[in-house]
Amino acid sequence: MSEYHKPLPKPSPISAVLRLCAMEKLQKCGGCGAFIYYPRPRCPHCLSENLEWRNVSGRGKLYSYTVVRRASSRAFADGPYVLAIVELDEGPRMTTNLMAEPEKIKIGMPVTVAFDDVTPEHTLVKFKPA
Numbered sequence: 661m662s663e664y665h666k667p668l669p670k671p672s673p674i675s676a677v678l679r680l681c682a683m684e685k686l687q688k689c690g691g692c693g694a695f696i697y698y699p700r701p702r703c704p705h706c707l708s709e710n711l712e713w714r715n716v717s718g719r720g721k722l723y724s725y726t727v728v729r730r731a732s733s734r735a736f737a738d739g740p741y742v743l744a745i746v747e748l749d750e751g752p753r754m755t756t757n758l759m760a761e762p763e764k765i766k767i768g769m770p771v772t773v774a775f776d777d778v779t780p781e782h783t784l785v786k787f788k789p790a
């Protein structure tokens with residue numbers, strides 16, 4: 661692990677929940693059965709408050725992506741990198757980075773979660789080709 665220079669989220673109760681759900685669990689609605697990402701107090705589909713945390717597979721498929729070649733700031737000038745939307749096998753879509761060469765990417769390709777320990781305190785949730 662080299663020194664990491666990009667901005668990182670400040671740890672908070674909200675970031676801890678987001679990290680938990682991205683790494684191992686998602687909310688599942690007891691009313692309609694839908695998995696939910698990001699976490700919230702009510703189901704966005706049926707408004708039920710009957711939500712439980714369930715383990716998830718960490719697998720999905722590439723729904724959409726763009727290759728960032730011109731960074732919006734110096735902190736992100738290590739590109740090109742792939743900004744992706746992954747549709748998890750459980751249903752929700754998640755914005756993330758895809759750790760792959762841009763020339764080898766195809767919409768719909770299977771992907772799996774990859775945890776990038778960028779500092780001892782921060783693990784970023786990314787995806788890689790399955």
Ligand SMILES: [Zn+2]
Binds near residue numbers: 692703704
């Ligand atoms: Zn629901």
